[in-house]
Amino acid sequence: MSETTATTSTAGGTKPVIIRTIGLQKHYQMGQVTTQALRGVSVEIYRGEFICIMGPSGSGKSTFFNMVGGLDSPTHGRVFIDEVDVAQLSAVELAFLRCRKIGYIFQQYNLVQYMTALENVTVPMAFAGVESDEARERGLALLDLVGLKERWFHKPIEMSGGQQQRVAIARSMANNPQVLLCDEPTGNLDLKTGAEIHALLKRLNTERNVTIICATHDHRLLNICDRMMWIRDGQVQRLARRDEVTVETGGIGGDEHE
Amino acid sequence: MKQIDVKDQAGLSIGRCLKLTAQGIRYRLVRSLITVVIVALAVAFLMMMLSTSYIDRQVAQDIHRRTNAQRLLADWVDTLTVPMNETNLAAKLSQACCGGAFWREVGKWGGLSDEQVARLHEVGLAEQDYERFLARLKPGERSSLIGSREGGAVFVFLSEPGRADEFLKDLKNVRGSFPGDKAQLQAFLKDFQSTADLRQRVLTGHAAAVAAMAQAIHGQKVTELLASDSAQTRDVLQRSGFFVDEIEFAVLQGQARLEVDATRLVGLLRYKAVRGAVARRESVSISELTPGIVFGIASSVKGATWLKEQMATALQENQNARKEMADALAKEGKTAPEIEKALVGITETTEPLDLSPERIAEVSQAELRNQKLSALESKLPAQDGPTLLGFSSMTAWLIIISFLVCVVGVANAMLMSVTERFREIATMKCLGALDSFIMIIFVLESSLQGLAGGLVGVVLGLLLGILHSLWGFGGLALANLPGATLGLAAIACLLSGIVLAALAAIYPAFVAARLAPMEAMRVE
Numbered sequence: 106m107s108e109t110t111a112t113t114s115t116a117g118g119t120k121p122v123i124i125r126t127i128g129l130q131k132h133y134q135m136g137q138v139t140t141q142a143l144r145g146v147s148v149e150i151y152r153g154e155f156i157c158i159m160g161p162s163g164s165g166k167s168t169f170f171n172m173v174g175g176l177d178s179p180t181h182g183r184v185f186i187d188e189v190d191v192a193q194l195s196a197v198e199l200a201f202l203r204c205r206k207i208g209y210i211f212q213q214y215n216l217v218q219y220m221t222a223l224e225n226v227t228v229p230m231a232f233a234g235v236e237s238d239e240a241r242e243r244g245l246a247l248l249d250l251v252g253l254k255e256r257w258f259h260k261p262i263e264m265s266g267g268q269q270q271r272v273a274i275a276r277s278m279a280n281n282p283q284v285l286l287c288d289e290p291t292g293n294l295d296l297k298t299g300a301e302i303h304a305l306l307k308r309l310n311t312e313r314n315v316t317i318i319c320a321t322h323d324h325r326l327l328n329i330c331d332r333m334m335w336i337r338d339g340q341v342q343r344l345a346r347r348d349e350v351t352v353e354t355g356g357i358g359g360d361e362h363e
Numbered sequence: 364m365k366q367i368d369v370k371d372q373a374g375l376s377i378g379r380c381l382k383l384t385a386q387g388i389r390y391r392l393v394r395s396l397i398t399v400v401i402v403a404l405a406v407a408f409l410m411m412m413l414s415t416s417y418i419d420r421q422v423a424q425d426i427h428r429r430t431n432a433q434r435l436l437a438d439w440v441d442t443l444t445v446p447m448n449e450t451n452l453a454a455k456l457s458q459a460c461c462g463g464a465f466w467r468e469v470g471k472w473g474g475l476s477d478e479q480v481a482r483l484h485e486v487g488l489a490e491q492d493y494e495r496f497l498a499r500l501k502p503g504e505r506s507s508l509i510g511s512r513e514g515g516a517v518f519v520f521l522s523e524p525g526r527a528d529e530f531l532k533d534l535k536n537v538r539g540s541f542p543g544d545k546a547q548l549q550a551f552l553k554d555f556q557s558t559a560d561l562r563q564r565v566l567t568g569h570a571a572a573v574a575a576m577a578q579a580i581h582g583q584k585v586t587e588l589l590a591s592d593s594a595q596t597r598d599v600l601q602r603s604g605f606f607v608d609e610i611e612f613a614v615l616q617g618q619a620r621l622e623v624d625a626t627r628l629v630g631l632l633r634y635k636a637v638r639g640a641v642a643r644r645e646s647v648s649i650s651e652l653t654p655g656i657v658f659g660i661a662s663s664v665k666g667a668t669w670l671k672e673q674m675a676t677a678l679q680e681n682q683n684a685r686k687e688m689a690d691a692l693a694k695e696g697k698t699a700p701e702i703e704k705a706l707v708g709i710t711e712t713t714e715p716l717d718l719s720p721e722r723i724a725e726v727s728q729a730e731l732r733n734q735k736l737s738a739l740e741s742k743l744p745a746q747d748g749p750t751l752l753g754f755s756s757m758t759a760w761l762i763i764i765s766f767l768v769c770v771v772g773v774a775n776a777m778l779m780s781v782t783e784r785f786r787e788i789a790t791m792k793c794l795g796a797l798d799s800f801i802m803i804i805f806v807l808e809s810s811l812q813g814l815a816g817g818l819v820g821v822v823l824g825l826l827l828g829i830l831h832s833l834w835g836f837g838g839l840a841l842a843n844l845p846g847a848t849l850g851l852a853a854i855a856c857l858l859s860g861i862v863l864a865a866l867a868a869i870y871p872a873f874v875a876a877r878l879a880p881m882e883a884m885r886v887e
Binding site for chain 1: 369370371372373375379386387389390391786787789790791792793794795796797798800879880881883884
């Protein structure tokens with residue numbers, strides 16, 4: 106089922122693909138036992154779409170996520186990011202890819218504690234070789250985008266969780282990536298703040314046409330995403346557009362808690 | 364479909380790395396301080412050892428220079444009064460330079476030609492080499508090779524037929540590098556034997572010269588002779604068969620005069636009245652009086668004048684007492700010779716102290732200085748045994764171990780730092796940091812801490828080293844601070860601190876660089 110749903114649920118198949126996985130498998134060797142985290146996942150993610158990945162813990166969701174983000178390499182199968190085979194890249198090229206093509210947003214924000222908001226946002230720019238004056242300008246613009254321009258000199262410890270996550274989002278956008286990978290972006294936030302973050306992500310998706318891949322447990326995200334994907338036991342259990350799903354909301358809940 | 368071109372990620376400039384590192388250090392100040400303190404301790408230890416060793420060496424040279432005149436006089440008194448033995452002669456021959464005073468003396472004593480003296484000199488040099496080798500052996504090794512023989516007897520023993528071969532064979536069981544080979548040893552032994560009668564002639568000649576000297580001065584002390592009128596003294600020396608060059612003689616005479624005057628000054632303590640006065644002035648009992656106390660009083664012109672007054676009083680008292688005694692005896696009807704006879708031994712005869720207070724002060728100061736110097740000389744560390752960079756092997760070991768402990772400590776602190784910063788490092792890698800960047804910031808961080816620790820350690824070690832030397836040698840240590848050498852040592856210590864810290868950080872930095880960027884996703 107998993108290998109066919111990817112194509113069946115696309116609308117027309119004319120949209121450009123930004124991430125394509127073919128028969129993705131990942132095995133972890135733990136002593137004598139081999140754990141199969143992924144058992145052949147083939148998915149196409151289109152440019153500019155907002156896709157949610159759901160699945161219980163241990164489902165292989167994180168593993169898939171790491172593969173797509175160029176953080177880990179598959180045992181079998183291939184990952185193409187913008188038609189580039191990730192497996193073919195050297196460590197230095199991977200760093201280039203992670204720096205400019207992909208933005209990462211973490212559940213625990215992962216801001217560098219000893220840097221101000223602005224410095225945090227400009228770190229990826231420094232890695233990309235942007236001049237510090239230009240970086241400062243762009244960093245301030247990004248902080249403005251997330252609504253924290255006035256607090257650019259604050260350290261993470263002086264900011265609330267929601268504010269930290271917004272700085273992290275500004276940081277992920279530093280080098281105008283094509284893909285944003287969000288790992289439980291609202292997992293540590295209360296409902297109201299979470300909703301603000303959702304709105305911000307949606308805005309980035311529509312205004313800047315950034316592809317957003319979001320691993321989450323938060324059902325409210327389902328209302329704003331374009332497609333959603335369920336992973337279970339290392340396989341794609343279901344992949345559907347939002348308009349196909351809304352009618353079956355009850356069923357989703359059932360799936361989750363099965 | 365658009366093809367994105369993936370290039371090599373460029374590295375960050377060192378300036379940027381430094382800035383990032385400095386920020387990190389400021390944030391983790393306490394953790395950084397641990398590394399700084401560890402490096403500071405190791406560097407301070409090295410610096411203290413180095414500075415103490417350099418200052419001591421300089422002080423030793425200074426003391427040696429300042430006591431040169433004393434040594435020269437003692438040598439000359441020996442030469443002029445005691446017949447030399449073979450060992451002395453060999454040592455002196457090896458040191459004597461071609462055509463110098465001793466060279467000429469040897470020629471005269473033994474009636475030798477210049478070539479013969481030159482040959483003796485050569486043999487003496489070789490003999491000293493072998494002697495030095497033998498002196499460095501352990502007692503057991505030495506006795507297995509040559510028994511209990513000493514000096515020239517060793518070479519006489521080795522000259523016996525077959526002994527040299529046996530000696531060389533036994534030599535293999537002994538540590539240390541033997542100077543020269545078999546052929547050289549045999550040539551030396553041959554020379555040694557063939558020059559034996561020359562050496563004997565020199566020794567006999569010297570003994571005769573000593574005897575002539577003794578006769579010429581009629582029981583006068585040699586020091587007094589050297590202190591007296593120079594033309595006459597030189598004449599006496601020359602007639603007895605000794606040569607001394609002008610400059611050396613001037614030094615010799617100055618020192619001899621100093622000692623003669625000092626002896627006279629101390630001689631004041633013979634007089635009861637002076638003894639009493641000095642003891643009262645210094646509030647000590649008479650039995651506790653030492654020459655040092657007299658020099659202490661007399662080292663100022665005022666004290667010297669006071670001492671002269673006491674002397675005059677003592678003289679006066681003495682004369683009064685004698686007069687009274689003589690009068691009393693005269694009343695009893697004794698004749699003049701009888702009175703003279705009775706007076707001897709009852710009261711001391713006195714001679715006036717005809718030195719100016721300035722001279723007394725000068726002599727006292729010089730004597731005090733010499734006393735202090737010889738006391739300090741005994742405190743200097745022995746300069747023998749194998750050394751590494753001028754340290755004894757024990758100290759060298761201690762330094763090496765302290766550095767090893769330092770490396771382990773710094774590596775441990777850095778590893779803990781890496782563990783604490785797993786998330787930060789992984790996030791940096793997600794944001795596009797290269798492995799080399801991670802390596803660089805950790806090594807840089809450690810090096811900066813090493814620099815800070817090195818600076819603190821150098822200052823601390825230098826202070827401790829100077830204090831240590833001050834405690835031992837007082838002002839003499841300050842006067843002998845080898846500035847340039849200490850500066851170089853400071854730079855070397857600082858560098859070693861930085862290198863040490865950088866080396867210790869390599870493994871932790873490697874661990875950090877290998878960290879997978881996925882770690883950033885981990886939720887605790």
